[in-house]
Amino acid sequence: MLSYTDVKPDTNFTKDGQPYTVLDYNHIKKQRGAPVVQLKVRNIITGKTREMAARQNDEFEEAKIKEVPAEFIYYQDHHKEYWFKAPDKPGERFPLSKEFLGEASNYLKPGVEVKVIKFKGEAVDIKLPVKIDLKVTQAPPSVKGNTAEGGTKKVTVETGYKVNTPLFIEKGDVIRVNTETGEYSERVEKA
DSSP states (O other): OEETTTOOTTOEEEETTEEEEEEEEEEEOOSSSOOEEEEEEEETTTOOEEEEEEETTOEEEEOOEEEEEEEEEEEETTTTEEEEEETTEEEEEEEEEHHHHGGGGGGOOTTOEEEEEEETTEEEEEEOOSEEEEEEEEOOOOOOSOOTTOOEEEEEETTSOEEEEETTOOTTOEEEEETTTOOEEEEEEOO
């Protein structure tokens, strides 16, 4: 069991059968009252964040969260399933649905290694690398003009995702995309 002072950022705990991870921790000591800890937590299953107060007599059960490495293999369109395998065991394959993956599906290409987060033996979330290199498959031509503010254009990458990039990015370039923000980071390779 965790006490109210043990639930620091990146700590996982369960409350009412739901797993949470602590995002922010603020210890408040009042002059006449008992100290309180203000927490900002994220539900690992739903992804929703909320504020929570923890008092001296509160106890939290540590969540048994397991991160399992996996490698993306391919997307099966007619079932809308993304297939993964254990990196060192190609025979251990499993599918995850497009609904389960959500925004993460925008960055998946064959060979990308991810971490599947499991709670009570079931996959509840997926953790992508912070940055992924993707090849540009469609890019509008660059237009000369007023670029004093740094012009941008929308390009399509190999996964079908559209990214705002600087005007100099062309079809065939490989760009690095931040998976947390969905934004262009840098050009890795020129076509």
